[in-house]
Amino acid sequence: MVFSGARSSTLEGSLKYKNIFGHGDIWDSSLAYGCDNSGEVGLGLYLPRLRGRPSPFTSRLYLSTQDWLKFSSYRERALGVSLGVLLSKNHELGYTLAWRNLIDPTQMASRTIRRQIGHSLVSDLKYTFKVDERNSSLRPTRGYSFVSTSQIGGLVPDSRTLRFLRQEIDLKYAVPLGFYRSALNFGVSGGITFPWGSGYKSRASSVSERFFLGGNISPVCSLGGPSALWGFKTRGLGPNEPRREAEDDKSGDAYERDFVGGDVAVTAFADLSFDFPLRWFRERGIHGHVFACAGNMAELSGNKYRNFTAPKFMETFRSSVGAGIVLPTSLFRMELNYCHIVKKQEHDRAKSGFFLTFSTPSS
Amino acid sequence: MEGDQDTSGFTLVTRKPCFGLPTACPNCLPAYIYLKLAQLPFQLAFNSTFPDSDELPYFETGTYVAYNYEDGGVIEKLKKDGVVNLDSQLQSLPDYLSLKALILSWLEEALAYETWVGTEGVSAWKIYYSDLPWVISKVLFYKQTYMAKTRLGIIKENSEEREKQIYKRASDAYEALSTRLGEQKFLFEDRPSSLDAIFLSHILFTIQVLPETSVLRTKLLEHGNLVRYAEKLKLEFLEAPSSSSSPPLHSFPSSFSRKGSKPKSKSKTEKTEEEKKFKKRAKLFLAAQFLAVVIYLSVMGGIYKRASDAYEALSTRLGEQKFLFEDRPSSLDAIFLSHILFTIQVLPETSVLRTKLLEHGNLVRYAEKLKLEFLEAPSSSSSPPLHSFPSSFSRKGSKPKSKSKTEKTEEEKKFKKRAKLFLAAQFLAVVIYLSVMGGVSNDELEYEDDD
Numbered sequence: 001m002v003f004s005g006a007r008s009s010t011l012e013g014s015l016k017y018k019n020i021f022g023h024g025d026i027w028d029s030s031l032a033y034g035c036d037n038s039g040e041v042g043l044g045l046y047l048p049r050l051r052g053r054p055s056p057f058t059s060r061l062y063l064s065t066q067d068w069l070k071f072s073s074y075r076e077r078a079l080g081v082s083l084g085v086l087l088s089k090n091h092e093l094g095y096t097l098a099w100r101n102l103i104d105p106t107q108m109a110s111r112t113i114r115r116q117i118g119h120s121l122v123s124d125l126k127y128t129f130k131v132d133e134r135n136s137s138l139r140p141t142r143g144y145s146f147v148s149t150s151q152i153g154g155l156v157p158d159s160r161t162l163r164f165l166r167q168e169i170d171l172k173y174a175v176p177l178g179f180y181r182s183a184l185n186f187g188v189s190g191g192i193t194f195p196w197g198s199g200y201k202s203r204a205s206s207v208s209e210r211f212f213l214g215g216n217i218s219p220v221c222s223l224g225g226p227s228a229l230w231g232f233k234t235r236g237l238g239p240n241e242p243r244r245e246a247e248d249d250k251s252g253d254a255y256e257r258d259f260v261g262g263d264v265a266v267t268a269f270a271d272l273s274f275d276f277p278l279r280w281f282r283e284r285g286i287h288g289h290v291f292a293c294a295g296n297m298a299e300l301s302g303n304k305y306r307n308f309t310a311p312k313f314m315e316t317f318r319s320s321v322g323a324g325i326v327l328p329t330s331l332f333r334m335e336l337n338y339c340h341i342v343k344k345q346e347h348d349r350a351k352s353g354f355f356l357t358f359s360t361p362s363s
Numbered sequence: 364m365e366g367d368q369d370t371s372g373f374t375l376v377t378r379k380p381c382f383g384l385p386t387a388c389p390n391c392l393p394a395y396i397y398l399k400l401a402q403l404p405f406q407l408a409f410n411s412t413f414p415d416s417d418e419l420p421y422f423e424t425g426t427y428v429a430y431n432y433e434d435g436g437v438i439e440k441l442k443k444d445g446v447v448n449l450d451s452q453l454q455s456l457p458d459y460l461s462l463k464a465l466i467l468s469w470l471e472e473a474l475a476y477e478t479w480v481g482t483e484g485v486s487a488w489k490i491y492y493s494d495l496p497w498v499i500s501k502v503l504f505y506k507q508t509y510m511a512k513t514r515l516g517i518i519k520e521n522s523e524e525r526e527k528q529i530y531k532r533a534s535d536a537y538e539a540l541s542t543r544l545g546e547q548k549f550l551f552e553d554r555p556s557s558l559d560a561i562f563l564s565h566i567l568f569t570i571q572v573l574p575e576t577s578v579l580r581t582k583l584l585e586h587g588n589l590v591r592y593a594e595k596l597k598l599e600f601l602e603a604p605s606s607s608s609s610p611p612l613h614s615f616p617s618s619f620s621r622k623g624s625k626p627k628s629k630s631k632t633e634k635t636e637e638e639k640k641f642k643k644r645a646k647l648f649l650a651a652q653f654l655a656v657v658i659y660l661s662v663m664g665g666i667y668k669r670a671s672d673a674y675e676a677l678s679t680r681l682g683e684q685k686f687l688f689e690d691r692p693s694s695l696d697a698i699f700l701s702h703i704l705f706t707i708q709v710l711p712e713t714s715v716l717r718t719k720l721l722e723h724g725n726l727v728r729y730a731e732k733l734k735l736e737f738l739e740a741p742s743s744s745s746s747p748p749l750h751s752f753p754s755s756f757s758r759k760g761s762k763p764k765s766k767s768k769t770e771k772t773e774e775e776k777k778f779k780k781r782a783k784l785f786l787a788a789q790f791l792a793v794v795i796y797l798s799v800m801g802g803v804s805n806d807e808l809e810y811e812d813d814d
Contacts, residue, residue: 099499107418107430114376114421114428118412119503121496160496245426 110241124153141183168225204302210261231339236349262297397560411494460786473533676784
């Protein structure tokens with residue numbers, strides 16, 4: 001199951017039942033709720049051994065709802081099944097078949113989102129190559145990680161399923177500096193998506209497959225493609241369009257624009273972490289960091305590649321700097337940061353100030 | 364790259380073209396034709412992935428969007444927002460609302476039945492689901508068929524009767540509209556209106572989309588002037604070169620043309636018969652006007668608003684007359700009087716409907732008079748005497764008397780509005796009248812004609 005990018009913090013609970021059918025099968029049911037009003041109910045099956053041999057298969061039946069009304073004026077519902085195969089420690093193959101429905105119950109969506117409202121069938125194959133040689137995912141001070149995710153959708157004879165190509169790359173490197181357990185983390189992430197099939201140039205990509213940047217997740221922890229950018233709110237930057245004009249002002253909605261996502265996105269960050277001199281902080285792993293990040297995204301599909309130029313893309317890069325305190329726990333990493341927005345574009349939802357971020361190792 | 368897109372110009376988003384029509388969806392085609400009749404240049408865009416949405420069609424220009432679910436439909440919203448209004452001087456005409464209700468109620472119902480039930484959804488599948496994967500199509504098709512049956516009130520036990528009723532109403536509507544139209548170019552005078560858009564859409568859909576075995580199609584083809592009306596308007600407005608990017612329409616099928624020519628000669632020989640039937644049709648038509656109020660307003664608004672509008676229209680229609688029609692009682696008086704008495708005497712004083720009814724003093728006086736004369740006078744009926752109107756009711760009744768005097772000038776000001784609503788109320792009579800007249804045979808009607 002692929003969630004759209006720029007997720008915020010999520011609470012998830014699950015129950016596991018082991019060996020119901022006597023084949024070492026592990027069943028799990030899960031309920032997840034995100035701060036962005038997303039939710040998922042899922043039922044999964046994992047067979048660690050099949051006929052006595054290690055089996056890499058996982059399967060999951062899920063029903064999910066992602067509410068992006070506040071940011072992009074649409075709500076996404078999906079009912080589907082995903083199958084996973086762990087080919088080796090670093091290689092994973094997954095297949096997803098899902099009925100996806102985008103709706104706009106507010107009827108305030110912008111033009112691009114209005115065009116996307118409706119039903120679609122997703123049948124996609126996803127290959128992930130992942131290497132994580134960092135010494136810690138919550139506070140890496142040494143090592144590197146690399147994730148490449150390739151996705152192809154529309155792998156059925158029916159040409160009416162969603163056809164798209166998607167590629168994400170994420171590279172992180174941590175260099176120890178040798179004092180106060182300090183380390184320099186830097187990373188770069190990029191992604192691109194495009195439809196395929198007849199009329200692919202003029203067809204707009206599905207908003208669910210696009211990239212969105214921003215959110216209260218730390219780029220240091222997130223693995224797998226461009227998503228987080230300090231100081232920018234969830235889905236707070238990138239291509240945006242005016243919403244439908246309201247007949248009255250009673251909606252009270254402060255946001256008048258929809259962020260419609262981008263077909264190409266790039267982010268980069270540098271983070272210098274260091275221990276505080278006080279032993280009390282060191283014993284608890286509380287440390288400080290200063291950071292800088294930059295990112296940008298653009299639309300390419302729907303004939304918009306004609307307007308794309310590299311100089312313009314570089315000109316419109318967003319960036320922020322800041323410093324903060326990091327409180328790692330066994331479950332998640334919490335940061336209290338002060339961010340200063342160095343550069344943003346018109347309509348971006350970002351402002352200088354204090355922010356809290358919550359990240360998990362799998363974010 | 365970012366920022367506002369170029370959204371200048373008008374765009375109508377509909378379901379995809381099919382069956383030789385620029386859009387084969389029966390909800391979208393009226394809006395398309397309306398814009399064509401108004402000669403407003405616009406682009407056509409398609410959404411083929413949301414068959415169960417009531418938002419389509421929608422009209423957009425810049426950040427302005429008119430969805431179909433709002434304000435009674437795209438056409439009404441465009442009129443209300445001043446984008447394009449073909450009916451600006453027609454809404455005060457007596458026939459306007461009645462015709463509108465007739466088309467929007469009986470004909471729309473018949474079309475919905477024929478599309479989803481009568482023809483087993485053969486055409487609907489191609490219109491709504493051909494661009495969706497099979498799994499999704501199947502599920503949504505069954506869901507929408509079920510919803511259509513629910514909306515039409517069709518269950519296993521009443522399916523045959525309901526089918527007969529729907530076809531009979533459609534047949535009566537075609538007769539009435541055929542009489543109304545004659546050989547005119549448009550329904551009203553020599554200018555197009557939204558009713559032409561809706562009715563033309565109905566005819567084109569029925570002839571070009573429904574299969575040849577369709578009962579509704581056969582009934583429509585019996586009226587040659589309606590077919591000719593559609594042909595002319597289609598040639599002039601839909602197939603003429605325009606800035607619209609809609610695909611060219613296919614010509615009418617040959618069998619359709621042949622059917623169209625038969626009624627031409629038929630109408631000449633039947634002129635005298637039509638003149639004889641005219642009186643009967645005219646009476647039925649007037650009765651149908653009242654009926655349309657219920658159904659029309661059921662499309663147009665919420666329950667209380669509908670009731671309020673109906674009271675206004677009926678109040679205007681009635682004035683200070685003794686009966687609804689001339690000086691003789693009719694079944695409509697029976698039904699309406701029953702409604703007033705029930706609302707006032709049975710519903711609690713906190714009832715919103717009761718409050719709305721009591722605002723119309725002449726309706727209250729009308730009920731009082733008839734009740735005194737027919738219900739409380741000594742008669743052979745064994746029904747127990749009705750309780751007198753409660754004192755609060757009497758006081759309320761007297762209030763409007765003095766109130767009406769002081770509000771005379773206000774009533775004059777409101778007259779225009781009431782006149783519009785009056786026509787809506789005319790259709791109310793159709794349902795009520797025909798629900799009583801449904802079992803009346805032709806012999807009885809001819810006896811009335813003689814009278």
